Amino acid sequence: MLKRISLFIFVNIxxxxxxxTITSLLGVQSYMGSSGYGGLLAFSVIAGFSxxxxxxxxxxxxxxxxxxxxxxxxxxxxxxxxxxVLEETHRLASVAGLRKMPQVGIYQSxxxxxxxxxxxxxxxLVAVSSGMLERMDRDAISGVIAHEIAHIKSGDxxxxxxLQGVLNTFVIFFSRLVAKAVSNFVREEFAMVVYFLTSIxxxxxxxxxxxxxxxxxxxxREFKADELAAKLGxxxxxxxxxxxxRHTTSLVDDRQKSIAAFKISGKEKFSRLFSTHPPLExxxxxxxxx
Numbered sequence: 001m002l003k004r005i006s007l008f009i010f011v012n013i014x015x016x017x018x019x020x021t022i023t024s025l026l027g028v029q030s031y032m033g034s035s036g037y038g039g040l041l042a043f044s045v046i047a048g049f050s051x052x053x054x055x056x057x058x059x060x061x062x063x064x065x066x067x068x069x070x071x072x073x074x075x076x077x078x079x080x081x082x083x084x085v086l087e088e089t090h091r092l093a094s095v096a097g098l099r100k101m102p103q104v105g106i107y108q109s110x111x112x113x114x115x116x117x118x119x120x121x122x123x124x125l126v127a128v129s130s131g132m133l134e135r136m137d138r139d140a141i142s143g144v145i146a147h148e149i150a151h152i153k154s155g156d157x158x159x160x161x162x163l164q165g166v167l168n169t170f171v172i173f174f175s176r177l178v179a180k181a182v183s184n185f186v187r188e189e190f191a192m193v194v195y196f197l198t199s200i201x202x203x204x205x206x207x208x209x210x211x212x213x214x215x216x217x218x219x220x221r222e223f224k225a226d227e228l229a230a231k232l233g234x235x236x237x238x239x240x241x242x243x244x245x246r247h248t249t250s251l252v253d254d255r256q257k258s259i260a261a262f263k264i265s266g267k268e269k270f271s272r273l274f275s276t277h278p279p280l281e282x283x284x285x286x287x288x289x290x
Contacts, residue, residue: 009214011062012164013207016051017200020172023047040176041169048168056161060103060118060125067115069105069127081133082106085141089126092146095232096153102126112136112248116148117157124152136244143241146233150225153232163217167210175202218276226283230290239287246280 023043063069072078072086089104102116102124109129118124126148132141151157179199183191230238 009164009207009211011058012051012055012168013204015054015058016047016168016171016207017203019047019051019054020199020203021196041173044169044172044176048170048172049165051168052161052165055164056119056157059157060123063115063117063125063127064105067107067109067127069107069125071103071105071125074101074104084138085128085133085145088138088142089145089149092142092149092232093152096149096228098124098149098153100124102149102152106130106133112245114144114148116151118152119157121152121155126152131248135248136241139237140241140244142233143229143237143239144245146229146238147225147241149232150228151221153228154221154224156221156225159221160214160217164214167207167213171203171206171210175199175206178202215276219278222277223283223286226287227290230287235287235290239284242280242284242287246284 064071072082074086085106086104090101093101098121100122102118103126105125105127107127107129110131111129112132112135114126114128114132116124116126126145128141128144132144136144176199179195179202182198183195186194226238226242
């Protein structure tokens, strides 16, 4: 199951736990007093959206760190492939009407894949694997890049953040309710410790249980990104790119498990609830029907 948790969800859980732990240690628990459930809900909204927004702001930096992305120097790209990826990304970004060119990078991996991330259209990153540059021709690479530019153009990271903020609100709210109920069954001197530990455990549990909603959103946005990419770079080129990816799915790198949702291609697992991508066959079929 954890193999399908994206970098965003992974960082979000860590940030969420950090926020709620600090507030608990500082005694920010008046929401369970005279203000009752309304106070708890207000706290949950503030903490929940704060966690999602902080995760969004960290997304580009964390992606570079976890994937080992080497950003291409725009002033002096080294090598033919680097120059092509940089120029093609900037060309497609211009076609898409992006005012600020995304950073472009390469990460070392045998997998044939690429991803886009970043807190906004003006602070985005497009990264491709070295395996993709070695195994795919330029038309296929161009189709993959168009797909990633489509994610940036559509603001998919922002919509994911809003959805995650809503989910975080419910996660915090219900974890606190459960923790309060559990703490009522222990001695008063242990109640605070039990409440704190129980709330942390249930935050993690509820975050994992709510993750299929984010994955459903991710699968839905993949179809939309394919459609927009077809408009930006050409329908046939996008179909060709997905066909090329379909023949290399065995090369997906599972070492960076937490960033799976950002990539253009992913493996099918035993449960589609925890799949970040729809099957490539369905995506190709959808493009043919346009």
